[in-house]
Structure formats: C-alpha cells, structure tokens
Amino acid sequence: MTERHRDLDFDLVVRNGKVATASDTYRADIGIIDGRIAAIANGLPTGKRDIDAGGRWVMPGGVDSHCHVEQLSGMGLMCADDFYSATVSAAFGGNTTIMPFAAQHREDRVRDVLEDYHARAVEKSVIDYAFHVIVTNLDEQTLNEDLPQAIRQGITSLKVFMTYERMKLDDYQILDTLALADREGALVMVHAENNDVIRWLGDRLTERGLQAPKYHAIAHCGLAETEATHRVVTLSRILETPILIVHVSEAETLDCIRQAQQKGAALYAETCPQYLFLTAADIDKPGVEGAKFCCSPPPRDERCQGAMWQGLMEGSLSLYSSDHAPYRWDETGKLPKGEKTGFREMANGLPGLEVRMPLLFSEGYRKGRLTINEFVALTSTNHARTYGLYPRKGTIAVGSDADLVIWDEAREVTITNDLLHDNVDYTPYEGMKVTGWADTVINRGRVVVENGELKVDRGTGEFLPCGLPEPV
Amino acid sequence: MTERHRDLDFDLVVRNGKVATASDTYRADIGIIDGRIAAIANGLPTGKRDIDAGGRWVMPGGVDSHCHVEQLSGMGLMCADDFYSATVSAAFGGNTTIMPFAAQHREDRVRDVLEDYHARAVEKSVIDYAFHVIVTNLDEQTLNEDLPQAIRQGITSLKVFMTYERMKLDDYQILDTLALADREGALVMVHAENNDVIRWLGDRLTERGLQAPKYHAIAHCGLAETEATHRVVTLSRILETPILIVHVSEAETLDCIRQAQQKGAALYAETCPQYLFLTAADIDKPGVEGAKFCCSPPPRDERCQGAMWQGLMEGSLSLYSSDHAPYRWDETGKLPKGEKTGFREMANGLPGLEVRMPLLFSEGYRKGRLTINEFVALTSTNHARTYGLYPRKGTIAVGSDADLVIWDEAREVTITNDLLHDNVDYTPYEGMKVTGWADTVINRGRVVVENGELKVDRGTGEFLPCGLPEPV
Amino acid sequence: MTERHRDLDFDLVVRNGKVATASDTYRADIGIIDGRIAAIANGLPTGKRDIDAGGRWVMPGGVDSHCHVEQLSGMGLMCADDFYSATVSAAFGGNTTIMPFAAQHREDRVRDVLEDYHARAVEKSVIDYAFHVIVTNLDEQTLNEDLPQAIRQGITSLKVFMTYERMKLDDYQILDTLALADREGALVMVHAENNDVIRWLGDRLTERGLQAPKYHAIAHCGLAETEATHRVVTLSRILETPILIVHVSEAETLDCIRQAQQKGAALYAETCPQYLFLTAADIDKPGVEGAKFCCSPPPRDERCQGAMWQGLMEGSLSLYSSDHAPYRWDETGKLPKGEKTGFREMANGLPGLEVRMPLLFSEGYRKGRLTINEFVALTSTNHARTYGLYPRKGTIAVGSDADLVIWDEAREVTITNDLLHDNVDYTPYEGMKVTGWADTVINRGRVVVENGELKVDRGTGEFLPCGLPEPV
Amino acid sequence: MTERHRDLDFDLVVRNGKVATASDTYRADIGIIDGRIAAIANGLPTGKRDIDAGGRWVMPGGVDSHCHVEQLSGMGLMCADDFYSATVSAAFGGNTTIMPFAAQHREDRVRDVLEDYHARAVEKSVIDYAFHVIVTNLDEQTLNEDLPQAIRQGITSLKVFMTYERMKLDDYQILDTLALADREGALVMVHAENNDVIRWLGDRLTERGLQAPKYHAIAHCGLAETEATHRVVTLSRILETPILIVHVSEAETLDCIRQAQQKGAALYAETCPQYLFLTAADIDKPGVEGAKFCCSPPPRDERCQGAMWQGLMEGSLSLYSSDHAPYRWDETGKLPKGEKTGFREMANGLPGLEVRMPLLFSEGYRKGRLTINEFVALTSTNHARTYGLYPRKGTIAVGSDADLVIWDEAREVTITNDLLHDNVDYTPYEGMKVTGWADTVINRGRVVVENGELKVDRGTGEFLPCGLPEPV
C-alpha cells in the first residue's frame, strides 16, 4: 500500500449525507483522519467508525461567536453558565466552537485576565473555543504590551463598549483601539449604545417612579443604538479601519450600516435571535415576567424584526450569534430584589446558545427566507472567517477540522427549558415550535453529541488561536 | 475490491492544486470519473491520467452567461463569431460554459429559432453551452405554447430589450413576459435603456451633423439606462417576480438597484469588463478609432467605474459577464461605411470572452478588491446558480461536472489581439498588462486547453438544459 | 391736493385685517384703487367703500391651478361644471383665480381649442382665470406654430399625460414638449402614471370578472405612479428643463421627487385634498358608493397621507390644488351603467374647488402642521409664481391685483353637498367638520362673495395671460 | 384733519424703491413713523425726510444671527471687535441687527454674564442686537434659575458646544439643555464637531511634528462634523425637541440633516460665507498665511461648496450667517507664537460681518442660484423668525421696525481689508470682486450709514428681547 493509500484509512466516515457549505450543496461521504477532513467523495471505504447520515443535512458545526461564559457582566453580575454548561449547551445546539469574551475590568491587566479565562476554559470545555478580549482600560501597558501580545497569541478581536459605566470607552479610547487593531492585525467589535441617552432616560423614568421591566426598553431606545453605531462607524471610516457592530436590533441602525457599507467602509454587523423572534411586547408582560426578555439592546417591534431579516438576506448583516448572556430568573440574575427589582437592577441578557441554530433553521431556511447555504454562512462560515478561524473552522473542506453537525430537518420540537442544557432556569422561547434539530455533533472527529447524549468528557475542547480577521 | 473501491478508479486526477470555490479555499487533489468530480481529498490514488497543478489555483471553469454567438444583432448585423470560434476563445479564457442567446426576431417562431441555434451549436461547440431566448414577439403561440415548451426543455431565461427598434417590447409586453416567467419557472433578463431617449438624442445630434463615434455615448446617456432600469424593476416589483438587469454601467443605476434590493425585491444585476476597464474617453479617440469601444450601454466615467467595483464587492451586482458581441473593425461590423460611418450605423458591442477572467483576476483579486472566492463566484458560481445550471456547473464539489481551470496566477500577459482566438480583428484592451492567465482548462473531465493548445474537436461541447433559476 | 394725495383716494379699504402673505403676518388696512392694491398702512383714510375685517385673516385670494371645467375627460366624458358654476364654486371657496385646462384632443388644432375655451370662459366666469393647454398631438403645426403662439399669448404651461389612451404621449413626444417649453419659455406639467401597468392590471382584473370601484385603486397602483414620475423626472433631468408633477399621492413617489430635487433638478410637485383627506378605504365602500372617491391616481393609505403632509411641510411638494374634476354620481359621470358600472367605465375625478382651502386651513394650519404663511403659499402664492401670474396674483403687495379673502377662522362647518355651489350631486367630504371658512372674497377690488351671496355677474372674470414660470 | 390722517405724517419716506421681502417683490414707497413702518404705498406724501431709492433694491436690513463680539473664545482668546467696531462693520455690510453670544465660562453665573454683556453692548452698539447665551456649566442654579430667567428676559437661544475643552458639554448635559429649552420655550444651537476625533487626530499630527495651519483642516475632518451632527440631531429626535446646527460645512453632514428633516425632525441648519467662498486649499498657503483661513469647522472642498449651495437653494439650510469671529493676524490672535505658531495655537475664526451680504448677493442672486426673495430670507427674515425677533425684525411690513438697506445692485467692488470697518487686519476675501453693495442702511428709521459714512453715535443701538423661536 502506497503512502497515498494510507491517507484513506479513515478514523471516521460520515456517509450518505446531504452536505451543505456556505456555497455548495451535494451528496457525499466525508472521510476523517486525525480530526480533520481528509476526503470528500462518494463511496469512501469503511473507516474505523462509520456514521450513516441517512440523507440528512451534514453541515459545518455552528460557530457561535458571541456569548458570555463565566463572565462578570457590565453591571458586575456573574453569569449562570461556566465553560462546562455553556459548551454542553452549545454542543446540543449544533455548535462545535464558541467564542466567549475574556473581560478586562478597569483594574485588570489583560494578560492576567487571559490567563484566568484560559485556566477555567481548558478544564471544562467540551467543544473548541476561542476568545475575544473586552478592553476597558487602555493604559500604556495594555496598549503597547498586553494587547499586542494577546493578538500574537491568537486573541485577535477586541471588544469595546460604548455604554455601561464599568466598561465604556470614550471616543478617544476607541480611536486608540482602532489604531492598535489596525497596526497589530485585529478586529474591533463594538457594543454600540449611547450611554448618556440610556442614563438620562433612565433617570427621568426613575424620577417618576417607573420601575417595571418594560422601562428597560424605553431607556434603551432604538435611536440610542443608531446614534452610537453611526458614531463608531464614523470613527472607523476616519481611520479606514474595519469594525464590527454586534447585536444590531433597530431598523434605522441597519440603514446607517448600509449607507456606510455602500460608501466602501469595511463594516461588519451581527444580529441575534432575540431581534428576530422576540419583540418589546414580550418585555411588557405583567409583573417582573418581562425581565425574562430584557437584554441590551432590547427586542424592538415588528418593523425592526423585518429589517433584521432583510439585513440577513441581503448580507448587510453577515453574522447571526446568540449573544448568550445567561442569568437566572432569581436573585442571582434577573431579580436581585425579587418582585421589587427595578429595570435598572436586573441583569441584562438572554440565554440562546442551544436554540440559535434551530430557530434560524426553522424560521429562516424552512420558511424560504434563506437558502441552506446562507444558513451555513450565517451560523458558521462567516463567524470563522470574520474572526480568523477559517479555514480550520466554518466549513466542510479537505484539511479543515472535522466539525460537523448532522441535522434532522424534519424533527418537530416545542422549545421548553427542560430540553436545554444550560444553567438558566427559563428560556425566553418557551413554547415556540420549531422544525429541525441537531442530531449528531462532531468536533475534530470526536462525536460530542449523539442520540441525545453527551459523549465526551469535560476539558476535551481545545483553545483556538485566531489568525487575521478577513472580510466575509 | 468492493463496489466502493471501484469508485475511486479515477479517469483523471488533478493533483496538488490550491482549490478555490465561491466559499472555500483549500489544498487537495480532485478525482474525476465519467466527467464528474468523484472525490476531493489529499493523496488520491493515481488516475488514468494525472495532472499536477503544482500549487496553482484550481477553480471552477468560468461560466460566461452573457455572450452573442452567430446572432443577428438588434441592428440586423451578423456577429463575427460562430459557435466554434466563440467556444474556442472562451475556453482559452478559462471558461467551460457559455450562455449565448437564441434570438427570436419579430417574424420568428421560438421553436424554429431554438432548433436552428441548437443545430448550429451542436456541431461546432468545443465546450458546453446553454441558451437564453430573446423574446421579441409575444403572440399567443409564443406565450402559451412555444415559451412554456422551451422552458420545459431547459431554456429558462427570457431576455427582453427595452431599446432597439427591432427588438424592444413595451411595458405591457414586459409584464406579460414577467407573468409568464413567474408561471412557468423562468427568469427575465433585461437590456434596460430607454429607447425614446436614445432615439431623441440621436436625432438631435444627427440634425446637427454630429456623427463621430463619441456621440454614441452621448445618445446612450447614463440616465437613459437608469430610467429604463427603474422602470422595469418597478414592473417586477408590482408583479413580485424576479428580474435580472444585464450590463449595468451607470452609478445612478446602481443606486436604483440597491434601493429596490433593500426593499426586498428579487433583483439581480450584472456588469461587464467594459464598465470596469474602459471609459467614454476611449470612445473619444480620433476618427473612427472610437468605434472599437462602442457598445450599449457605453463605457462611462471613472466615478461609474468605481461604483461598478463597489457593486461587485458588496454583492448588489452578482454577475460579471463578457457581453461578448463580436464585430470586426471593418465594413462587416463597426464600419459599414468605412471612415464615413456614423455613430448610429456602427455595430454595437465588444468582444470579451477570452479576457473577461484575466482582467478581473488581475485587477480584482490581485489588487485586493475581491477575494479569490468572490472571483470564483463572480465568474462562475453565481452564473450557474442564477440560470439554473447549479450544481452541475459553477463549483468544485462531488457530483458536479469536472469543469476546472488551472490558473497561473503569476503569468504576466500584455493583451494583444494576436493572443486571442475569436474572429474579431482587434481587442479594446490592446496593450493592457494583466497578471494571471488560464493554464489548463478541463470540461467534463476532458482537457480542452493545455500548453496553449486546443485539445478537443469541434462539436464536443454539450447542450445544458437549465433548471429553475435560484437566488444568489 | 398734490398728485400724490390723489393716489390715496381709495375705491375700497379693507380695514383692521390680520394680513397674511407667504412670508409675513401683520395688522394693517389695505387700500385699493382701480382694482389694485395701492396702499398698505395703519389708519388709511376712508375709501369709497370700507370693509371692516374685524381682526379676521385677510389673505391673498386662492389660486387653484389645477381644475377641469367644461372639459372632455381623457375618457371622453364632459364634466359637470361649466365656467359659471365652477367659478362660482371656487369663489365661495375663497379663490379669486382658477387655472383650468384647454384640452387639445388628437384631431384638434391648439389654436382652435384655445379660441373655443376663451369664448366659453369669457362669458361665464365670475372670477379671473388662466389656462394651461393639454397637448395630445405634437404635429409640426402644433410644435412650431400653435404652441409658440399660445405661449406668447400667455398660455405658458403645457400639460401632458402619460396615461389615458386618448391623451398619452410617449417619451419621445414628452422630450419634444420639454425641448419646446425650454425654447419658448413654458413649463411642462405631467400626469404621471404608467399606462401599460394600469391597462395590464385592469385587463387581469377584468378577466377575472372583478369590476367594483375598489379595483380602480388596485389597477392604478402606487408604483405605476412612482414609475412614471421617475421616468419623466429623468427625461427632464436629461434635458435640464423644469418639470412639474401634478397630483402626487404615493409615498415612494415623494422619495423619488426628493432625490431628484436634492440633485438640483428643477422639479416641482403638487398634491391635492384627496391624498390628504381620503384613503383607498373610502373606495372600498359597498356597491358603487366607492365610485364617489375614484380619481387617478386614487387615494392611498395612511402612510401615504403622512408622506404627503410631510412633503407640504418640507416644501418638496410646493402646490396644493383641488384637481377639481366634477362628475355626477349618475349616468352622466360616475355611473354610466348604473349599479352595473365597472371600475373602468366610471368617470375619474373628484370635485374640490370649494373645499380645498377650508380643508387645508382646518387640518393644516389649525392643527399646527403649517404656519399661516405656508397656508397662503400653498393655496395661492406658489401657484401664481409657478405659472407666471406673480406678482399680479398670489400676494398682498402694492401694485398687485386686489384679490383678497377675508377668512373667518372660528367658523365651524360640517361639509355637506348642500353647502356647495358646483354642479356635482355629492361631495366626497360629506360630513367632515372643519373650522374656518371664507367670509368675503374680493377679486380685482370687486366684492365677489359677501354674506354668503354672490355679488357679481357672469362674465365679469378676466382672462390672465401668464408670463414666464418662475421657481418657488 | 382726522386721527387717521395724522398717522400718515411720516418721519421718513423711502421713495421709489424696488422692495423685496422673503416672498414679494414690488415697487413702492415706504413711510416710517416712530421708527416703524407705517405705510407701504405708491405716491406717499412727503415725510419729514425723503430718501429717493431711485429704483434700487430696498430690502429688510440684514440680521446676522451668528457672530462673536467682545467674547473670549473657546481657546480663551479675546476677539478683536468690541460692540462698537462690530456693529459699525455690520452696518456698513447692510445689517441692522446682530446676534452675538453672551458666553458663560465654566465658573460663571449666567446672570452675571448677561449683565456684563448688556453693559458693554448698550454703550457701544450703533445698531440693534440680541443675545444668544453660550452654556458651559449646567449646575442647578443655571438650569433651574438663571436660564429660565434669561429666557423670560428674551435670551431664547442656548448655544452649546460639542468640542473645545473649555466649552463642551457631554450628551447628558445636551439632553438636559434640550429638555430645558423645550420646557421654557427656547431653541438650542449646536457647534457640532466630535471633540475626541479632533483631539486624537491633532495629537497624532503633533507627535509627528506637523504644525502648519493646513493640519488644522486635517484634524477638524469633515466626518468629525458629520458625526457630531448626527449625534445631536438624534438626541433632539429622541426628545422631539427642535435643534439648530450652526456652520454646516461638509456635504455628508448635509445628507444627515436632510434625512432627519424628511423624517419630520424639527431641525434647522446654517451655513456661512467661508463654506461657500473658501476651500481647504486656502489654508494650504505657504508659511502661516494659511492661518488667515482657519476656522472651525474649516473650509472643505469644491464638492462641499456645491452641497452648501444646494442646501441653501432647497431650504435644508435656512440660515446664512457670518460666524464673524475676529482675530488679527498677529500675536493677539492668529499668531501667538509668530511664524512658529502651530495649528493648535492659532485663534479659530474668520471675520465676515461686512462681506456676508455682498458675497451672497453677488454669487447667489446675481449668478442665478437664488431669487432676490431667497436672498432676503437667507440674510434677514429666516434669522428673525428662527430666533423669535419676527415680525419686529426681518421684513418690510406695516408695524415692523423700519430696518432697511438700500442696495446698489450694480456697484462693483473689489474686496480689500481697507474697505472694511472691523478691527481685523486682514480679510480672507481679499481681492474678490463682487457686484452689489449696501448704499444706505436704516435702523428703526434712523439713517445709520449713508454715502459711505456712519451717521449715528455709539450706544444708539438697542437690545432686542427675543420671543419664542418659530419654524422657518
């Protein structure tokens, strides 16, 4: 047997799948050796193990590039998921990679922060992960030593906040961050909401004794998002440096993004399930029930939902992430003061790692808004490219990691929190019916989820150093 | 040896290529059996024949979806290329499929027209081909019998003209065509220029004795294109039926296209080399030299060039075709009255089948405007998808036709007409330097071009019935 | 007594008014000599007659620049008002000038048409009038002799239709008309709807047996208007010649108008009461009741209403006319076949001469959308300027015709057809409550309406030759 | 002689003028009694004094609503003109009212500031004046006592800065100011440039040793203006409170303004001579010569000039002010360090009170871009209305102040600093030729300038309390 023949002794063959990538759809077997895709062909020889996809979709495992895990929030609350529960939940949702944040707080050194997150992730994760770093302190050491070093070590996306007192940078600091990113080869991600607007409106509501969850959506008004987005996009245009706007929710924000893109700006933008499947009406539920739907920015109205879909369809929004920010509906998260919790006291954020892909598959692909290839691009490929993980992640191609999800497109599921594997005690999508669910999830050739069971141990996920971000 | 093993006895293996598709880039061997791609892997066993790509790009063969071959023009002139010279020239330019037009003239029956074009193509073509049908007479038989039959037979794109006295349809007829396309599963392509504007401006120029080629560009003013585009796009929005605008050249037309796309219109648009690499200044050359650059719509100015690039980069223009309309610079084409030929008497159209891909590779990919994947999408994949040839054509995937071009990205070429294989006696790109050229061209596993030589016989290309057009 | 003193022997003094012009508001007396305003001052000496305005508004008499009087419609129906009833109705509505159309039909000579309309108007009109000429036949004599002569004689606005089989011009003819207008000093007005769209949709509805009035609004869809507007605006941009779009109704049409205006186009646009105060829901009334609300273009929805208000407020729509097109709700107009009348058989058009000003005063000025000066501009001054009647008409200034309306801003009126003076047997505004109504109407110093009575004889109105149109 | 007759014993009659207001043009005499316009008529009786306008234009005296007089700049420099030199210069330029700023500095009480400015103005001004107040400290007393009191005393426009370290407010404070203005009936004016952008770019230039004046224009980049404008416009849209953007210079800023206006925002905007008649090329002159052209925002390029003209023509820019900010080209202003003065050390601002009207008359009215009525609106009426001085100021109407300029439209003047009456030692418009100049200037019936001489004493100008701002 020649050298070449030996290459075709597969560890695993996923057979008879309907393969979908960001651009292609075809039927083939996928042969895996040493955790990577070694061959795509019809009629591959039997591997050490064979899985019969039985005509189901075989797609690149999801890459969820925006989630919060074991992180202190902008308000100082620890979120409910650690790297174990988060990666397990992600895996059951069809994902093989997550990209949480390593969050610098004002007093932290970035190198310490990264060391800390690495230590926690490495022992708990069941799928692969990469990090963005949240930057809140731009002193000399951060700018000139720690961030350049972090970038060289594969943390190539820098997240900045324009709101939250504990996190926000001013425009001068954002310009510093953009210039650094340009110099060192990183990408700046932005949470764009105008802090003063939110604070001012919140103060006025508070003065009038208005405390219910729905006032969260009033304080975090759509134009506060549009304003901050326009501002930071303009900063990036001035420096001719790429930028990425996370969690776009407002129709007018999308208009602003399109206008800049059409002027040639290197501008990327993301939206999330909460802006496609929830509205402000959900927040308006009685009592503190609405707290279950509070995130920043908040869900808007149907017009905005329609705009978000249009953005995904036309490509002005190229990323669809969960922004999983898990807080329990109890005193540790949403309700620090129980029934008396005011809208400024609740944790902001919604869980979503596990339902992100099923929701988009069901409402996007099955309802004809998106092709299957667009579904793959939005849930996996574009994330990998945007954050420098491509071609290792995000596709089904020879040489790429064998990260696959076998998807049952006919499975009907009513979402309930019982089904889900995160540590949150509710889901904002409770009761929604979807069609299509992840069957088998494979990460680097390892079967992670199969027959509804987790098949791997904690700590078997790997850290992924990111390379240079590239345009989608 | 099992059944499966036999599948890996390759007729041809293209080895060691840097494979690029519309979404992926990877190194692999490509194994071909019976004209189709059977395997993509590293270290494939030797086939009956092996071609070593030597690290060069291996991409899907170009699909040029807009070219005119053995066709009478809107002005009644026979073009210079027949199916032999056109397909040879296309093949040398890296293409494996062309999509010329079967042109109904007012008095013709569509079924006769198609029979005629089929007969001529089948005996001369060296690569594969599909047809669009140009519709100029919408009588009962055409609408109710011939076109539905043609669509069932795989001619699923209907081209209509808004200008040229011999070709143009009025808005009522275009609505009829759109309704038919919607009903039967076809796509309407439109040459969008306002006929009355062109005629009126031409009459005024003629009255004043202005005859030089440059007046062609004045009569075919940019706003004549914008107007007709806006009109036909609006017709398609009224019927909620997809439409495709060919050869967009004017910046303001692009604005109109984007606005409709953002309103959710199913609107596709194409541009061509002449709008990226030529300008109206070329038409303004002394004497009748300018005739070499006259096409409809004509090249515009640098602002419009920039807009066309932006459109390709952002995706509002998803197709890049040659609009090869070959006329010689002599009395059979450009100069029916020699030096005295007026701008209304010259044949309209430029050759471009062979230079389309090299020009875009050099100026688009190598200069950083486009990724290699965008290059593939714009020259091949999007055409195949848009016209219902995907997945047979337009990609490198298991099961697809083995249509490949091995591309030498370092080869420096100064374009001269001597290099080219069409029947035109000049090229509008004479003297331009490009880097990157097609080395080896493979169609359905047949090596068509290799070492600068044609390797196949006339009549070996095949007709491709098109399926339902799909969105890009 | 000096020469100067004699100038202040007034025929009439309107005393104690709150004067409003397009830019000013002040309290003063207005002294009138020989039908013209001779002095504006406080404390003018007593004239031959004094009218005490008693602190009410004194404004320029309305100029209604779009109305149809004794005219055959595009469908061949004679309208219900002659020059007597129309001018009486207009006068009671606060107007002192109307501008109806002299309509050339295909076989007519413009000079004959004008002679005919002059003859009919001169003997019946009770207030002043000017003419637009509708052009439907552009033969040599019309273009080279009759229209230039008409323009020299003070008919300086040429109306063209893009729809109605008996009236419509093609784009070539519109370009001819624009070029003529530019050469001779006239303004082209356009009824912009795409004829083929309306006809095609109408044919499809008819095929399906759909005949109710509401289908009129479906056939005359908003995008048919937007398309034609974009087209003719583009034609005018190509020739850099001003143009005026009458009766804008659709929000997207307004967007198109703004975009061209911001590119510097000399583009003027009008809207009418039916697009501010009615909607398509009115047409949807049971039986043939909806016919009372059918005009072309038809009333749209609330979003479009809001856009029309915004256009008036921002100035992109500078004219507000009645488009009074009076047809009775009987077999002579709306119901030629009685209850069985189909939507394509009904006369198109609504009466509005008498309610135009009260409706805008009540809903525009009193509800705070418009200033009183904007009200004056929209009902009077802009019309006079746009059509070359300024400064003779459209303002209160020394030397201008003494055309005044004394307006009672507190008078509450419920509109019923009984109140009105035209020959139509219904009003589409039946039952609407408005506040503010014309009290006294003065034309060239003659009291035309006072205490609810007509004070002048038929034939006392004068023809107004128009000068060069000027921008507003 | 009756009571009424006595009203027509005029103090002054301006006879035989071609009167222009914001909406009207007519020939008449203007009779003045007690400083107010008492009568407008032909053939008025002789007054105590008669001035024969001899067919020249008689227009409302200019209202220059943006100028800096005896004010410490944002950089802490005292400007070169006091209330005497400024008002004299303004009067010679055709103005009868100026609106300078009373500038609160961080440590100041608004009431003290106003008292101080009042004291200085009252004894020096030769024409009338009103004040805006610049707000830099929004403590409780300012917000709750001093500003409400100032507004009640007729200072109804509050100016805020988004840049200059000593002046700028943050977004929270701007929201406070907007809310106050809404509550108390004032208008907020904004100097909109992003402070951090300017500072960041300036720091980078300084680091690289780049000091020449031209770097001022690079640091104050166009997008810094667009950003701040978009931001503050969004704040005003959130609170649904009107706002006014001063000194717009950048084309993209205008786009942003139009978009908000078309959404119905109560948004007003101003431009200035420097953005119509100078460009960044002027700043690029050798040595420190360029300092003569440095203001904030700086002059841009020809595309922006074209946009500013378009804005004035279409009305999206409704105010044209001088932004007279007088600094000498010596160590007291432009060159604190002589030839070594860096771009961050120069005083920012240009003189322009005296040339504002001649420049616009010559380039705007005479070149056909503006009608004479638009000229009047842009130089006088719109200012009076916008700032609550109408109808006392800004028009020629019975009851209004007799503020008139008799304008010689044929006078050809080459602008040189020698001609001008301010205290600046250069003019940025040196050598420009204009046609049209103020002949005679009358303020409240007092002849202020005649035959090139000042005819009134210092301290004869009056303070004008402003009323509620109103839309233009």
Ligand SMILES: [Zn+2]
């Ligand atoms: Zn966030």
Ligand SMILES: [Zn+2]
């Ligand atoms: Zn987040």
Ligand SMILES: [Zn+2]
């Ligand atoms: Zn064509």
Ligand SMILES: [Zn+2]
């Ligand atoms: Zn073509």
Ligand SMILES: [Zn+2]
């Ligand atoms: Zn009409």
Ligand SMILES: [Zn+2]
């Ligand atoms: Zn009409």
Ligand SMILES: [Zn+2]
């Ligand atoms: Zn300023």
Ligand SMILES: [Zn+2]
């Ligand atoms: Zn200023």
